[in-house]
Every structure is written in structure tokens, then in C-alpha cells.
Amino acid sequence: MLMVNNVEKYYGKKTALSNVTLDIPKGICYGLVGPNGAGKSTLMKIIASVIQDYKGTIQFTNEKIRVGYVPQDIALEETLSARDNLYFFGELYGLKGKTLKKRTNEVLTEIGLKERGKDKVQSFSGGMKRRLNIGCGIMHKPNLIIMDEPTVGVDPQSRRYIFQMIERMKEAGSTIIYASHYMEEIENVCEVAGFMDHGRIVENDHIDTILKKHVTPSVYVKGNNCLPEDISKYGSVQSKEDGYLVSSDNPILVMEKVLAFIKKNNTELERLELVKPRLEDVFFSLTGSKLRD
Numbered sequence: 001m002l003m004v005n006n007v008e009k010y011y012g013k014k015t016a017l018s019n020v021t022l023d024i025p026k027g028i029c030y031g032l033v034g035p036n037g038a039g040k041s042t043l044m045k046i047i048a049s050v051i052q053d054y055k056g057t058i059q060f061t062n063e064k065i066r067v068g069y070v071p072q073d074i075a076l077e078e079t080l081s082a083r084d085n086l087y088f089f090g091e092l093y094g095l096k097g098k099t100l101k102k103r104t105n106e107v108l109t110e111i112g113l114k115e116r117g118k119d120k121v122q123s124f125s126g127g128m129k130r131r132l133n134i135g136c137g138i139m140h141k142p143n144l145i146i147m148d149e150p151t152v153g154v155d156p157q158s159r160r161y162i163f164q165m166i167e168r169m170k171e172a173g174s175t176i177i178y179a180s181h182y183m184e185e186i187e188n189v190c191e192v193a194g195f196m197d198h199g200r201i202v203e204n205d206h207i208d209t210i211l212k213k214h215v216t217p218s219v220y221v222k223g224n225n226c227l228p229e230d231i232s233k234y235g236s237v238q239s240k241e242d243g244y245l246v247s248s249d250n251p252i253l254v255m256e257k258v259l260a261f262i263k264k265n266n267t268e269l270e271r272l273e274l275v276k277p278r279l280e281d282v283f284f285s286l287t288g289s290k291l292r293d
């Protein structure tokens, strides 16, 4: 769908992007993750043609691509109604007359603001403004939608709404590029992720593959004398919060061994659980940076 080849961007002497190369397939949600200042917005603006002064190339596949860009900063006119904001963006995209009216109604329904279409934006909550901001970016039915931090300052209800919209967009065959520094969101809505740090892509793959590549599954065990002496045969053991973390390629076997030992020795077990590998830990181990301060 989209190929980013050796893209570099400088703001004066400052390097914002360095040798960024990516291949984003059609019909997925691609998550761009990185801390503040990593270069996510700059890359998205380049893909959306908002920034045109850069080195390298952006190539789209042959199919006709209509790009929708939802900026990080809310770009709405507060003194106008939701409907009039959508009209304005629809007209920018060349929609007119009945088509514009029909599409505005569709988008108001899509973003869950049908009942609030006539109300001025200044009376909206942060989450409603975010949803309308997305609505403005999809008036022309784009098939590549670029969303820059769409859930910042958003209440849980609007957040859920935005995730459901993304699911519907994917079902309709659209491709989404989604920037965030909330790793849980990327894990929930994206199939593929690119990790950015200091203007570089430091990892880029299917989320499951990233986790398999960088994290050994582990089991957490807590209780009195509940680890078999020979457990190190099955994984590496380290102390953690009054218990033990046993990292092993076969965590189920570790659990079986612990349970068999407990049964045989009648010892007391407080906790035994599979530890879910987290993308956030992978990001930290690759970059030494936390996503949020």
C-alpha cells in the first residue's frame, strides 16, 4: 500500500527523521509508537503531504489512494456547529450540494454526534471534539487514514468509540496509520507496529512477532517453598516481589512442574500465573527510553 524509503527530515540543523524505511500493507492498522519528540508527527505529515520538504521517497501502490489526515492538534472552528465544520472540510475536498449533505449526515452518525450536529463545537467535551476532528478527516471517504494521537485528552467512552470506528474502517478495507505513546492502545488496535526513537525506526514488525522476538515467556510463582529444586532445568529464575519469575520457552511445563511439586510436598502456593509479555518492556529494552515520563 505504502512504501517509505530512506526518508530524512531536518528542521534547521535538527534531525527529526533519519533513514526511515517502512512498508505498510493494505487493510491493517499500523501503530507508530515513540516518546515525545521521536518524530511520529513529522513522519505522518510527510506521508500526508503536509510537509513536502524532505529527503527520500514516499511511494503508494498503483491503486488510487485517498489520504485522510487527522492532526494531533484539534483543527475545528469552535464558534461553528459540528455540521458546519464538516461542511467546511467536505467543501475543501470538493464535495457539493446533495452529496455534501448526505456525507455530512453519514459522518455525524459514524462519529456518534448525530444528535449534536447543530450544536457549536465550543459546547463539546474533549472527546466529542476529537471525534469531530476525525470526522473532518474522513469526509472524502479516504482509504488511507492517518491519525496522530487521536485519543489524547479523551474520556473512556469516546476512546471506545474511536476504537470501534477504527475497526469499522479496517472492515471496509481502509488502511490506518495510528500514532500514539499509549502502548496499550497500539496492542489493542494495531496488527503491525513501528517503534520510533530519536527519529529512527528501531523495530518494525507484526506485534506478535515483536513479542516473540524480544520476550521470553515467563511464569510468576509466589508461596512458601514452592519452587522445585531442579526448576532451573526448565528456565532461568530470578527473585521478584517476594516470589520468583521463571523465564522459559515452555511456561506451561514450568507450571506443571511447580504444581506437581506443590501436590507432592503439600506446600502453600499463593500465586502462580503466566506473565503476559508487554510491548512497553520491549520498547524499553530496545531504546532505554520510557514512552511516558
Ligand SMILES: Nc1ncnc2c1ncn2[C@@H]1O[C@H](COP(=O)(O)OP(=O)(O)OP(=O)(O)O)[C@@H](O)[C@H]1O
Binding pocket: 011, 014, 015, 016, 034, 035, 036, 037, 038, 039, 040, 041, 042, 043, 072, 181
Ligand atoms: N516545526 C518544527 N520546527 C523545529 N523543530 C521541530 C518542528 N516540528 C518538530 N520539531 C522537532 O522535531 C523532532 C520530532 O518532532 P515530532 O513532533 O515529529 O515528534 P513526535 O514523535 O510526534 O512527538 P509528540 O508525541 O510530542 O508529538 C522533535 O525534536 C521536535 O522538537
